[in-house]
Amino acid sequence: MAAAANGAGGGGGVPRPTNPMVTPLLTDLYQFTMAYAYWKAGKHLDRAVFDLYFRKNPFGGEFTIFGGLEECIRFIANFKLTDTEITFLRSAMPTCEDGFFEYLSSIDCSDVEVYAIPEGSVVFPKVPLMIIEGPVAVIQLLETPFLSLVNYASLVTTNAARHRLVAGKSKNLLEFGLRRAQGPDGGISASRYCYMGGFDATSNVAAGRLFGIPIRGTHSHAFVSSFMGLDDIIDRTLASSDGSNKCEDFVSLVQNWLARIKDAGSLRGTFRETNLSELAAFTSYALAFPNSFLALVDTYDVMRSGVPNFCAVALALNDMGYKAAGIRLDSGDLAYLSVETRKFFRAIEEEFGFIGFGKMNITASNDLNEETIDALNKQGHEVDAFGIGTYLVTCYAQAALGCVFKLVEINKQPRIKLSEDVTKVSIPCKKRCYRLFGKEGYPLVDIMTGEDEPAPKVGERLLCRHPFNESKRAYVVPQHVEELLKCYWPGTSSEPREELPSINEIRSRCMGYLDRMRPDHMRRLNPTPYKVSVSAKLYDFIHFLWLNEAPVGELQ
Amino acid sequence: MAAAANGAGGGGGVPRPTNPMVTPLLTDLYQFTMAYAYWKAGKHLDRAVFDLYFRKNPFGGEFTIFGGLEECIRFIANFKLTDTEITFLRSAMPTCEDGFFEYLSSIDCSDVEVYAIPEGSVVFPKVPLMIIEGPVAVIQLLETPFLSLVNYASLVTTNAARHRLVAGKSKNLLEFGLRRAQGPDGGISASRYCYMGGFDATSNVAAGRLFGIPIRGTHSHAFVSSFMGLDDIIDRTLASSDGSNKCEDFVSLVQNWLARIKDAGSLRGTFRETNLSELAAFTSYALAFPNSFLALVDTYDVMRSGVPNFCAVALALNDMGYKAAGIRLDSGDLAYLSVETRKFFRAIEEEFGFIGFGKMNITASNDLNEETIDALNKQGHEVDAFGIGTYLVTCYAQAALGCVFKLVEINKQPRIKLSEDVTKVSIPCKKRCYRLFGKEGYPLVDIMTGEDEPAPKVGERLLCRHPFNESKRAYVVPQHVEELLKCYWPGTSSEPREELPSINEIRSRCMGYLDRMRPDHMRRLNPTPYKVSVSAKLYDFIHFLWLNEAPVGELQ
Structure with missing residues (x-):
């Protein structure tokens, strides 16, 4: 596990979040107002399952790298509202009953379960990066911090990986973005996740200290112009x-x-x-x-x-x-x-x-990005190392990844979120997710199934369906099957808890995953979309639920 | 002064930076390697003057709002390297002599002077937002943290102000961006500076607590779909x-x-x-x-x-x-x-x-930004309040403001940074900066002069010159003159220190400044550039120095 900024923390020896500002109050007010409404309705302990996922790969590409998991686990391991925080909430929600604040004081994440794809993995739209299960009121409070910790981390890790792919393995990549990052934590996160995504070093001393990342730097123009002549x-x-x-x-x-x-x-x-x-x-x-x-x-x-x-x-x-x-x-x-x-x-x-x-x-250095490195490659150059700042750390080409956090089941009842825009319809049910590999060793397709369906088997033919497009389906005979999500926080379940690996392990894993992908998914120009599917049984269930919930239109 | 996150701190009763991660190590390594080279050369106490400024207004506009000053002052007021930090630096720079680390342990910002335009002001390219004077080795250490604290703050304040201008004064503007911001501090800074730039409230509870910003929120789709029916x-x-x-x-x-x-x-x-x-x-x-x-x-x-x-x-x-x-x-x-x-x-x-x-x-709500609000206005709508997230807080339309920090004088010797790109040439000398107002009460032009030149006088004709374009110049008879930079950290000088105003005072000032600008500078489509100039004397000096420093080309 990476060096801890804030000591050992409480929960199960997991350190506190790196940024001390990541507290249970770092959330949207509506999470607390909803928690109150659940509590008032006696529903706060209803067992809910939420999926955290994104809908579209960033930067016009066809892959994403998942980052931010360790911080999420640190957050829930140490989740506890302090008395001062409760006092503030009382003043912010003056009409709420005392009992609610007593309830808030009592909660932690000991009855929350978190399943996640390992950090640094190559991931794709719609497949949950994390599945979070627990009392609905508590899980809602986690929504905003989890999204805040995963969205930028995954975006900037992906950006770094894309820079590594275009620069090639032989070049040194240095992250120089602190001064242009979106705030101090943006800078520290950028340094960490760019290293994870394949950079070699950072200029950021604080990130070097916090995460053990190699640090680099020499001098600026000001140093040169501060000298008047050799007499100095x-x-x-x-x-x-x-x-x-x-x-x-x-x-x-x-x-x-x-x-x-x-x-x-x-x-x-x-x-x-x-x-x-x-x-x-x-x-x-x-x-x-x-x-x-x-x-x-x-x-x-x-x-x-x-x-x-x-x-x-x-x-x-x-x-x-x-x-x-x-x-x-x-x-x-x-x-x-x-x-x-x-x-x-x-x-x-x-x-x-x-x-x-x-x-x-x-x-x-000087305003480099993926495009300029690509252009340099085409022109021919003699550069051995690239120092990249602004465009890398602010993800200038696309400054946000739209991760969402959707309810998929409550008290064992599957829930679906409809939308006129089909890409925004959520996939209901607590699911299991697998990556199926083909003969040549490349991943072929990710498949989501219902929780109780049997796992795909090596050598056994399986129908993979597009979740929303009935004509898109394919039979696959996997040569190798990997279950994508592992248990990182077992809550009251009996699952063993995955250890959090060091930043260097995550970085190596990330480089390894990228190497294993079929090259046409990874190329800059017109990459082939990687397929994401659901089982035949889950497909049927989605569409049954959809028709059940959607109102019938009326043309007038 | 805004509520302190971290207690009263040390320097002159000024609280520590809001984000505890903002420490002297939150800087580029080269600031420390340069400090060592200065120290080795016996130059570390050379008195240097740096300008912090930007070169181009963001978002295709012709104005910027300055944000981040209070955090810079908090930073220097409490600037002190701890023993643990020194130990880390020793390991990162193993070839440096002991004496240097003893020097580093001894430094603070008591001999640094900071002059700045008040936070929340409307500002323009090339005019220094801050002038920082002190021992060159110390000032270099401040470069990266200052840029990191000012760049994003000014960018997102400007973005918020632009949203306010397009939405009009009667609408309620709510910032909902925490989940999509670039890291937790990005989210907290966004909430603070969007309020400063004219928003009415945020969804971010932590920002509400830290800065006293009104917080808002109701419920999400998950709340709705968590209910099965009225029997619940x-x-x-x-x-x-x-x-x-x-x-x-x-x-x-x-x-x-x-x-x-x-x-x-x-x-x-x-x-x-x-x-x-x-x-x-x-x-x-x-x-x-x-x-x-x-x-x-x-x-x-x-x-x-x-x-x-x-x-x-x-x-x-x-x-x-x-x-x-x-x-x-x-x-x-x-x-x-x-x-x-x-x-x-x-x-x-x-x-x-x-x-x-x-x-x-x-x-x-739903993916709103300046353009979509403008489009809604044109179509006609009945919306009373806008909730804005991703595009606002990540400054999606332009994710970075390129503030720079340039040496302009050392030991009273003016310094210039040349570049083949004329917009990148720095304006030498420690300067004074004024805003000149015309008959109708609008600001007409900002002018920079040498430190010892007389201040522009009301009713007296003055030649204002474009710093680099010899044919652009104009006579101005100001009806009102404001000196732009005030002393926020006097160091060893005898200047009185400006108080840091509350966030509500800064917000009102910002709204007031925006109201005072000539509307054609502020419009979305083809705004008129506001003029930034230098005195005739400074103009002549810049060009004398330029010719002196630039090598004469040779066509072969």
Whole structure:
């Protein structure tokens, strides 16, 4: 389990939610007014089953990654209204009877059951990500916090996974979004879930500390422009990497290298005077971090100042036994500049016989997203690492995932939510959900059945029906069957409780799931929809209930 | 000052940030690596001035509302790295010298000065929202948290204000976005800043408690479908509003009214059998909240079930001396349904002589945004209140505001950040900023001057220049002059410190500012850009510095 922000908490050793603001009051008022109406009607203990699911994959794609489960479990494990919270609720609902507030003080989630697909799984519309069962008044109170914890987590994990797919496995992906995220918690969640979805590191120190995610960062333009010139550097000494000698004037060493680069055959004439305040900033940064010198090269001019200055410092560091880490480009034509920079690095390698300099790391940032990385791939580029912020963490292309929380059964009576829009009709009954795999090892279809139907069997032919379209159906002979939802909070049932895995386990699982999908579901352009179905028996029941509940129209 | 979530805090009686996750570690790693490089170079105490500003108004508009200032001040007032935080930083930056961590342990913001435009003000691109001055290493550490606290706050406040402008002053605006917000803090911030930008209430209980914002809510579809029929109602008694009598069977009273409505002359034939589980849910809700009965009427069929059922319950409540609060529509054609519902209410008023029933409140929700409200206005509708969620809180139309934090001066030396993209060039120098008002009382132009230039004077002609476009300039004779930035954190200066106003004061100020703007800047379609300028002296200086810093190109 991930490092806990708030100590061990109460319920069964499960820590409290990472964000201390996630309390039972972080919900819509109507959950409390409904709880009161249930209580007044004596219905508050009615046993209800709700499905949490979404209706459409985000970003024009055909898959989603489920995130946010651990926080939901932390929330219910520690669910308890404090006296102060009850006092506030009394003032907010002044007409409610005392007995109700006594009831509210007494509730926890010990009689709630939560079944969920493992966090980090590839998931699809309509299939419940979570099934929540318990006293109706309590389950309603969980609706808003659960949605708030799952919606953005799943959205941003999916966004990160899409960036990983387009960038390819060999690239380093760095999340730089904290400053543009939707509030501080948006930033912390983004860092966590982007890592889960396949990023390698974040710039966010707090997220590094909370979740053990690798953190990265070098310097900004302001650092460069804070230097006026080389005179700003007072202490010019640098000890060699192995401690065997000491350079008394590292600044002069850098200047000598800059002169040599300028005169080197194939580089002669590519640049004139570089910016000396930039050179001072780079040198200063190298003196502070000789082992991990990475320079932002676009403050003045990438090819005529930043890259030559970087190379001079990198070559001087090399003399002292240190290996520079690379450069970052943060503006301009990244394809062109990365290619030109690579040529410059290769020329340095050749001119000075510096083996490996041509492979120096190039990081690119500046308003990157899935589309721009795709475009860079098509143009050809020499970028090794992408730093991605705004578009990644705010999910700019689609800022919300519409997860919903629907009643599907109460006191063993199946319930359906109708709508003129068929995509908004809910699938009734407490269900079981399975993923069926084909001969080639790919998942073929997800199927939902009634709770008491037998599980699909390997090698046995099974009819899978579209839940709402009667002509869409297919026979499947699964080669492998996985039940999708496991018990993460058993309540009063006797189910064993699934452990919450570490963030690195979830991340590996997510990468593994993505690898196992048939590629045409995952491609950016016109992906094939993955099939989601119901059993023949559930299909018939849905349509029986539908006709029963829907009023007959009347044309006038 | 708003109610504090976390007690009084340390600095000068200013409470801690609302979200306990807002700590000095909530920053990019490079702020710490730069701080180390400054420290190593002996530059960490260099006195730096940074501007926090944005480059472009969001949502295709020509104005922005500034939000987030109070949280920034809370942050710096309590800025102090704990021992645990220092320990984490040591592990994250293992090559840094001990002295640096001792320095980090020692810093606070007592020598930082913060000047800012008052929160809730109408603001424009390029003009600094905040000017932050202090030791360069400390100010860098503030960059990311300040941006994280201001970016989303300003974006969502602006979004709320735009919704208010399109809805008009007479409508009730309710923020319902918690479940779709980008994380729990996104939800809490959204509720706070939407209220600031002109909303009337939120569904978010935690935000209600933290900030004293009015909270609203009734019931969901799940509540309706949790009832099977009228037999679900066990206790059918209702005491009258004045306590003088008691109805032993309120359910029968409702049923009687439903029969009377069905038979009433002008309503006959408009509906047949209504859904009885819906009628049970409404009756039950009315028994719980007889004083504030508001029903969600679209679970089955608005006109053939929901509205007649609501009216039956409302009329029965009226018999007992209670006034129903209204209905909510959450699907379908809201313009059409609101108009039809209004007709139904008016018919009830006439048929039963129920004065005022025709004016019953109609709330609409379901994926509303600025565009759909505008479209509803054009079609004609009868909606009194809008409940707005996803599009409002995620700022779906533009999920990020690109605020930046740029070095403009160090040790009294002006600094400029160049870019091939002229809109990205920063305006150097510590500045003063004024808003100049014309004869009709509207703001005409904002002007930035050097720190030591005389302030613009009422009645005195002044040349205002576009900062980068030499042909754009205008003489202005201001009728009124306001200095925009005030001192919110004086540091070691002798400036008096501005008090932080309450959320209601900020909200009123914001509404007042919006009223004072010339309408053509505020309209949705092709708004006129508001002018932002620099003094002639500052203009000349910018261009002198620019030519000095930019390398001369070479065509080959």
